[in-house]
Amino acid sequence: MIVSVEKKYDTENNPNCYLVTYTDGAIWTVPLDEANRHYQEILEWVANGGTIVDNGA
Amino acid sequence: MPLNTIPNKGLTSRGYPSDRLVTPIIINGDMSVAQRSTSESSYGSVAYSTVDRFKTVFEVGTYTVSQESLSSGNAYNAGFRKAFKALVTSTAAPGSAGAQTTFEHRIEGQNLQIFKKGTSNAESFTLAFWVKSSKTGSNLQVNLRDTDNTRQVGGTYDISAADTWEKKIINFPADTTGAFNNDNGLSLNIEWFLDGGSNYSGGAVPTAWEASSNADRNVTNFDLAGATDSWHITGVQLEVGEFDSTTIPSFPFESFENNLSKCQRYFQVFGNTGGFEGITTGLAGSSTANWCQLTYVNSMRSSPSISFTNLVITDRTSADHNVTSIDNVHSGLSSLAMRCVTASGFSARDAVALTAKNTGSGYLRLDSEL
Numbered sequence: 001m002i003v004s005v006e007k008k009y010d011t012e013n014n015p016n017c018y019l020v021t022y023t024d025g026a027i028w029t030v031p032l033d034e035a036n037r038h039y040q041e042i043l044e045w046v047a048n049g050g051t052i053v054d055n056g057a
Numbered sequence: 058m059p060l061n062t063i064p065n066k067g068l069t070s071r072g073y074p075s076d077r078l079v080t081p082i083i084i085n086g087d088m089s090v091a092q093r094s095t096s097e098s099s100y101g102s103v104a105y106s107t108v109d110r111f112k113t114v115f116e117v118g119t120y121t122v123s124q125e126s127l128s129s130g131n132a133y134n135a136g137f138r139k140a141f142k143a144l145v146t147s148t149a150a151p152g153s154a155g156a157q158t159t160f161e162h163r164i165e166g167q168n169l170q171i172f173k174k175g176t177s178n179a180e181s182f183t184l185a186f187w188v189k190s191s192k193t194g195s196n197l198q199v200n201l202r203d204t205d206n207t208r209q210v211g212g213t214y215d216i217s218a219a220d221t222w223e224k225k226i227i228n229f230p231a232d233t234t235g236a237f238n239n240d241n242g243l244s245l246n247i248e249w250f251l252d253g254g255s256n257y258s259g260g261a262v263p264t265a266w267e268a269s270s271n272a273d274r275n276v277t278n279f280d281l282a283g284a285t286d287s288w289h290i291t292g293v294q295l296e297v298g299e300f301d302s303t304t305i306p307s308f309p310f311e312s313f314e315n316n317l318s319k320c321q322r323y324f325q326v327f328g329n330t331g332g333f334e335g336i337t338t339g340l341a342g343s344s345t346a347n348w349c350q351l352t353y354v355n356s357m358r359s360s361p362s363i364s365f366t367n368l369v370i371t372d373r374t375s376a377d378h379n380v381t382s383i384d385n386v387h388s389g390l391s392s393l394a395m396r397c398v399t400a401s402g403f404s405a406r407d408a409v410a411l412t413a414k415n416t417g418s419g420y421l422r423l424d425s426e427l
Contacts, residue, residue: 001103008384008385010385010387011385016385016386016387017384017385017386019382019384020362023102024102024104026364027364027382028362028363028364028424029362029363029364029382029383029384029386029395030362031360031361031362031386031388033359033360033388035241035242035358035359035360035425036359036360036361036362036425037362037424037425037426037427038362038424039362
């Protein structure tokens with residue numbers, strides 16, 4: 001289960017990846033790839049009301 | 058005619074026609090590969106835990122899940138040396154109607170085209186496996202779930218004797234509706250239902266393909282939730298066509314090397330040996346950000362997620378700096394570049410080395426599972 005998601009940007013200020021924290025304490029760096037299962041879980045988490053932390057570039 | 062049944066071509070030692078391209082559809086069906094760990098205690102999660110390629114969706118109670126070494130019994134005598142084992146350590150009723158305990162194997166659509174699903178020539182499926190449990194049970198359910206077309210079909214098996222390995226063979230009909238996508242995405246999920254809330258019962262076992270219905274997925278609950286209840290499985294085999302106990306091809310054993318290589322399409326780990334292990338090198342981009350490039354052991358299914366523990370970046374003075382996060386990644390199917398963040402201590406363009414620490418079994422994990 002996802003606890004939190006933080007959006008990260010690259011050095012050119014483009015969205016780069018997400019840092020996802022799960023209930024078991026695991027933290028995953030997740031690429032912006034729709035075929036990635038963690039990315040799919042983020043989409044589902046947002047659809048169910050989760051809010052991504054976005055501190056900007 | 059299914060390839061499996063081509064007659065009179067001569068059989069290999071594995072029982073397949075000698076001209077058959079022997080590529081098992083199930084990966085790690087003999088449970089021999091467990092890259093993450095061989096045992097996890099107090100497990101109650103939805104994740105890939107021990108044996109590769111099998112997902113443990115354990116939302117009811119807690120378990121010790123493990124890769125079990127076999128030394129006797131019918132499965133051992135059939136050539137299997139490893140199995141997956143789930144042992145109940147904390148009993149619980151389903152916490153919610155939607156809670157489930159299932160053991161799952163997920164398959165890419167491009168590896169399923171041989172079933173010709175969704176065409177008039179669609180093939181039937183045969184699933185074989187060895188199973189053992191501390192308790193007996195009847196009409197325990199296994200489902201094939203087509204996630205491309207939201208369809209499902211179910212089959213059942215019995216555990217006739219406690220603590221005894223039994224081989225099960227379940228036939229599933231062909232489906233002329235809904236083709237599997239020919240891509241790297243999830244198309245078929247095989248699920249063994251071990252326990253579940255009320256959302257998953259109340260219907261009937263779907264012996265023909267149907268639109269997915271939760272009420273049909275766990276019609277008779279095995280209720281693997283009692284103290285010291287256990288469930289074990291190995292020798293998972295999926296075949297094209299209809300077979301019974303006398304006609305099913307023998308299990309397609311592969312070398313450990315081949316098996317591991319196939320698993321690494323979905324998961325790779327660097328380190329995790331308990332000792333120092335060099336992973337890769339890179340350059341410091343600033344006093345805290347180090348860019349490291351990594352070529353995968355094998356091409357992966359998709360751009361992988363990255364997880365780590367107990368990694369250090371070593372600079373030109375041989376000083377170690379703990380990696381605190383990996384917050385940028387440029388990844389493809391065969392390599393990546395990642396930004397490893399540490400406390401300050403570097404000069405830009407310093408050559409650096411990324412190493413797994415010997416304490417805490419440091420590792421870097423890449424995950425592109427389904």
